Amino acid sequence: MTGFLFDLSFFLACPFWLLMVFAPRWRRTVRIAGSPLTVLPILAVYLTMALPVFPQLWAAVSSPSLDGFRELMVLANGAGAIWAQVIAWDLLLGQWMFLEARRLGLHPLLMGPLLVLTIVLSPIGLLIFLAIRAVLTTRASRAGSDGADLPRSSATHGSG
8 A cells, every 4th residue: 555655746746746747838728837735635645644653753853863763664554654745845846947947037947947847856956956046037127027937838827
């Protein structure tokens, strides 16, 4: 059962990632990405796996140590719960990046691969996105606009 739940946590996130990567200009994608409720099914999986190992989970997070975390990760439900947590947080991060990219007017052909990178290696995807965002924000503030004159794509205006 734990193996199924482990896989399910990712499969529950997939539709949202697919929308952001392959249908970024669809207005429903924007509405869906704007909702934090997308992670609720994944968090249900998290709870299903976390509750049976809650004493070990609590020990690992209330007094963090490498050994305590290793002990939690040896348990199938412990590793599965942490995996579901990572999937949920990565999805929320991806949704923020998607919405922020639209606000900044970043082209979907740039953001698609960056979101895919974020799915598999979220810290690297986030760092690259933050660097791009910083360049655009700095460029806009140097122009004296404080972001008001950032480039806007047609996706930003809701067409498509």
